[in-house]
Amino acid sequence: MAEDETHPHAPSRKPYFLTFGFLIVMTFVTVVVAKFNLGPLNDIVALGIAVLKGTAVVLFFMHVRHSSNLTKLTVVSGFLWLGFMIFITLSDYWTRGWLDTFASGR
Amino acid sequence: MHSVTGGHARLQHHFDDLDQQREASTFGMWVFLCTEILFFGGLFTAYVIYRQRFHGVFAQASHELNVTLGATNTAVLICSSLTMALSIWAAQIGKRKLTVLFLLITMALGLTFLGIKTVEYSEKGVPFGIDALTHLTKHHLVPGPSFHYPCPPGEPCHPEQAEVFFSLYFCMTGLHALHMVVGVGLLSYLLVPSWRGRFTAEWHNPLECIGLYWHFVDIVWIFLFPLLYLIGAH
Numbered sequence: 001m002a003e004d005e006t007h008p009h010a011p012s013r014k015p016y017f018l019t020f021g022f023l024i025v026m027t028f029v030t031v032v033v034a035k036f037n038l039g040p041l042n043d044i045v046a047l048g049i050a051v052l053k054g055t056a057v058v059l060f061f062m063h064v065r066h067s068s069n070l071t072k073l074t075v076v077s078g079f080l081w082l083g084f085m086i087f088i089t090l091s092d093y094w095t096r097g098w099l100d101t102f103a104s105g106r
Numbered sequence: 107m108h109s110v111t112g113g114h115a116r117l118q119h120h121f122d123d124l125d126q127q128r129e130a131s132t133f134g135m136w137v138f139l140c141t142e143i144l145f146f147g148g149l150f151t152a153y154v155i156y157r158q159r160f161h162g163v164f165a166q167a168s169h170e171l172n173v174t175l176g177a178t179n180t181a182v183l184i185c186s187s188l189t190m191a192l193s194i195w196a197a198q199i200g201k202r203k204l205t206v207l208f209l210l211i212t213m214a215l216g217l218t219f220l221g222i223k224t225v226e227y228s229e230k231g232v233p234f235g236i237d238a239l240t241h242l243t244k245h246h247l248v249p250g251p252s253f254h255y256p257c258p259p260g261e262p263c264h265p266e267q268a269e270v271f272f273s274l275y276f277c278m279t280g281l282h283a284l285h286m287v288v289g290v291g292l293l294s295y296l297l298v299p300s301w302r303g304r305f306t307a308e309w310h311n312p313l314e315c316i317g318l319y320w321h322f323v324d325i326v327w328i329f330l331f332p333l334l335y336l337i338g339a340h
Contacts, residue, residue, distance in 0.1 A: 010195070010198055010199040010307075011195060011198055013192065013195055016188055016191045016192060016195070017188070019188075020184060020185075020187075020188040023184045023187075024181060024184060027177065027180050027181060027184065027331075030331075030332055030336065031173065031177050031336065031339075034332070034336035034337075034339040035339055042337075043337075046332040046333075046336055046337075047332070047333075049332070050328055050329045050331075050332055050333075053325075053328045054325045054328055054329065057187060057321050057324060057325050057328070058321075058325070060191075061187050061188075061190070061191045061317075061321045061324075062317070062318055062321045062322075063314070067129075067132060068129050068132075068133070070129070070133055071129070071132055071133055071136055074133060074136040074137060074140060075136060077140065078136070078139065078140035078143040078144075079143065081140070081143075081144065082143050082144060082147040082150075085144065085147055085148070085151050086147070086150070086151050086154055089151050089154075089155065090154065090155070090158075093155060093158070093159075
């Protein structure tokens with residue numbers, strides 16, 4: 001990985017500062033965008049930015065970028081199972097009322 | 107640092123080399139973080155369901171939260187993640203005092219976050235007994251017998267739905283704050299070994315693992331902030 005100019009053979013600090021800057025800027029963006037009414041886009045943008053910020057923290061601050069494939073797989077699977085929990089729970093609520101529809105033969 | 111047989115002092119007998127040990131350590135920490143993802147995930151799931159059902163009131167109730175304080179806290183935690191990463195960098199270049207300094211700054215930022223949270227909670231009526239710090243009237247927004255939601259005029263209002271929002275707000279941010287307290291405690295555990303120069307470029311697994319925990323708690327807040335504070339901000 002890139003070396004630190006002031007300390008050869010040491011990992012570079014640049015990715016940390018760049019990630020920090022990115023996170024602060026995106027926090028600012030998220031607050032500003034929230035002030036406008038974009039309808040359903042508000043939620044999508046807010047969550048999208050949060051996902052980008054979280055990804056930046058995972059890859060750079062948590063060093064997953066340089067981690068083994070096993071670690072990367074573990075990270076992905078953690079969020080994947082969270083997705084299962086949310087999605088399958090939602091599907092239960094979204095399909096309430098369908099039972100009556102089917103039962104009446106329509 | 108190296109024993110007579112040539113092994114590194116920190117190398118445990120059941121690992122072939124330090125790299126494998128580090129990978130096992132990181133992997134194990136991430137397995138724990140996966141349980142944390144699901145731990146908070148349960149509350150996030152509840153939030154998703156009730157946000158859908160009570161969409162209007164959730165946006166309305168969110169107005170009671172202080173976006174400035176929330177955003178400031180977000181920035182505070184982002185700074186603390188930077189200083190946490192830098193403390194590991196300092197250990198890798200052998201600067202033990204700098205490592206300790208960055209750890210202390212990280213802890214201070216964590217305590218700042220908790221301080222701001224305390225101000226927020228007391229604004230909402232959690233009886234912390236620090237009325238002197240806030241000049242604002244206490245809103246009765248803590249779910250329970252004293253809950254009283256100030257319905258904005260001209261809009262449909264369901265206080266019981268607002269109470270669900272605040273239940274989620276206090277549970278999610280409260281659980282997060284508890285994790286922050288644990289995090290600050292874990293960081294303090296690193297101070298003495300850091301000062302003694304135990305952490306080097308070749309071995310700094312405790313720093314790395316506690317760093318992972320700290321960054322994870324930051325990520326939880328990164329999602330909490332927009333979901334609780336920024337809905338219906340327009």
